[in-house]
Amino acid sequence: MKFPPGFKFGAGTSAYQIEGAWNASDKGISIWDNALHNDPNLVSDGTTGDVACNSYHLWKEDIHIAHELGLHFYRFSISWTRILPTGFPNKISKDGINYYNKLIDGLLRKGIEPVITLQHFDLPLSIQNLGGWTNPLIADWFADYAGVVFSNYADRVKTWITINEPHMVCDLVYNFAILVPIVTEPWLGPFLCNKNVLMAHAKAWRIYDENYKQKYHGKVSIANNPIWLEAKTEDDEDLAELAREFGVGRFSDPIYSEEGGWPPAIEKLMIDYSKKQGFPYSRLPLFTEEEKKLIKGTYDYYSLIYYTSRLVRPAHEGEEPGPWFINGSKELNVILETDPRWPITDSSYILINPEGIRRQITWITRRYKNVSILITENGLGTKSAELHDTARIRFIQDHLQQILLAIKEDGANVVGYTVWSLMDNFEWIFGQTLRFGLYHIDFTDPLRKRTPRASAHYYKSIIKHHSLDVPHPSQVTRELRHSNAGSSKFSLCTLIGLITLGKLVSNSL
Known part of the structure; x- marks a missing residue:
């Protein structure tokens, strides 16, 4: 039950979900600031991230609880508009730069490695007004932002994530308009976004590689959050593999495969399907050879986020699959189902299948030549604020067991694990009603008191003993x-x- 030497344990948060101080100093407006101020009904309880955990002012408390847990690293994100108030490098905020300097230096003094995500959903409104992730120029705008961040923090930060969960940013947003910016455009939106996210990531990675890697020896990745897709029957295995390529492969093959570019089967499928729909071109925009070369190889590890799984089967005659990501795919003519054996959670989207994380790790390991994998999110959300969170403890234990099996029996190179989240936070469309925290946050307390749950003590003992034998x-x-x-x-x-x-x-x- 021991973890390998050097295996690291961490916990995560993101800027909009914990910082608050939405208009402190010269901070600019993000898409979440704008959307929730205009329509609080977008969130189930009508709350916003205006204050959240107030970590902008209580950052010392965050460091304290991270140290109390014994974390090896703390994953957090930087607010693009706190660094660049206009979204562009014509103005750099001294206060924004200083805030993250204090957080980084404070973590390092406690022996905790900062792991930084550059963009975690909170896109500048100014850039969304220009088309956001569907505008190809965003790759250059993101690169400008990344360059500013690297120039200020690369001397102390050794692990970076460029963009969080492109599956959500592209597929969920444009197919369902569930997340801000609330834009429904399923024809081209998901696929334009897909390509532009990869281009933005690649340009940021190249900036770090060319200017900082030789000196500071840091690592950069993009955080993918695939659903593990399992064949419903043995006859469905080929279809399930195609679905994995459509899901994981679209966001990974261009970076991690030896050939670069889209998964060949998906590229052909989208060309043929687009023609049947009357398009004179593929809805999945093709890469030029120069673009393939730019993106290919832009990784130092694989950042894997895992929460849940689905079963894959072909659509029956007369059955209409929905848009990709939640219940199926019209392009693949597949239906995604849940297994009744998987326990449900307080988030209807997430069903618990710990074996899925092992299978997803194994799939990535085999497809991408035993790339090193850092689990950058995994956790359980509950509507209960209870301190005695048995379900969360069981969730962490069961998933860590499967990760150990992937390492020891499958030969996977998994180097670390991140619980989501360090503390309760503003959980996007669920507001404060869904809690993922190892630490309970009292949102009625102006001081946002942080209280450890049973899961915090359990995780602390795992870290201390470097083992599940606790x-x-x-x-x-x-x-x-x-x-x-x-x-x-x-x-x-x-x-x-x-x-x-x-x-x-x-x-x-």
């Missing part, structure tokens, strides 16, 4: 419930005693 989750929560007796604190002595007792029992057996 007290059983039910044992931890039972003792926490008993020790609280009206208190939100958990005795460190009790936890150490539990761990010791667990080891003594284990040794005696």
Whole structure:
């Protein structure tokens, strides 16, 4: 149950979800600032990220709880509009630069590695007004922004993520308009976005590679969040593999494959399908040879986000698949279903299938020549604010077990794991109603008190012992419930005693 030497444990957050201070100093307006101020009904409870966890002012508290957990690294994102208020490099905010300098330096003083995401959903409104991710010029605008960030922090930050969850940014936004910027355009939107995200990532990676890598030896990746797609029956395996290429492959093959460019089967399928729809060109924009060369090889590791799985089967006669990502694909004529054996969660989209993370890791390992993989998000959201979060503990334990199996039995090169999230935060369209935090946030308290849940203590013990050989989750929560007796604190002595007792029992057996 031991993790390999050098395996790192972390936790994550993102700027809009925790920082607050939406208009502090000279910060510019993001698409989320604009959308929720104009229509609070976009969020289930009508809240916004205007204050959130108030981490802009309480950053020392965030460092404190990260250190309390014993994290090896803390993944957070930078607000594009806090650094570049106009979205462009004509104005660089001194206050914005200074805020992240304080956070980075404070983490390093505590021995915690900062892992920075450049863009986590909160696009500048100015750039969205010009077409956002469907405008090819965004690749250059993003590169300008990345260059400013690298120039200020590359001397201390060694692990970078360019863009978070392009599947969500492209496929979910343009097919369903569930997330801001609330634009529905399923014909070309997802695919223009797909190509432009890859171009933006590649240009940022090249800037780091050419100007900073030789000196600082950092690593840069893009954070993909595929759903693991499993064949419903043995006869569906070829179709499931095609669906994986349509999902994971569209956002990964151009970067990680030896040939570069779109997965060949997907490129051909989209050309043929587009012609049938009356388009004189492919809805999936083709790469020039120069673009293929620019994108290919722009990685130092694979940043994998995993939450859930789906079953793949062909659509029956007369059955109309929906747009890609949630329930199927018209292009592939496939239906995505859930397995009744997978436990449901308080987010209807997420069903629990820990085996899926192992299978996804194995798929990536085989397809991309045993690339090193950093799990940059994995966690459970609940509507309950309960401190005794048994379900979250079980979720973390079960997924870490599958990661260990992927490493030890499948030969995967997984180098670290990130729990989402360090603390409760503003969870996008769910607002404050869905909580992922190891630490509970009291959103009614002006000081946003951070209180550790049972899962925080459990994760801390895993990190300390570098092993899953720690007290059983039910044992931890039972003792926490008993020790609280009206208190939100958990005795460190009790936890150490539990761990010791667990080891003594284990040794005696």
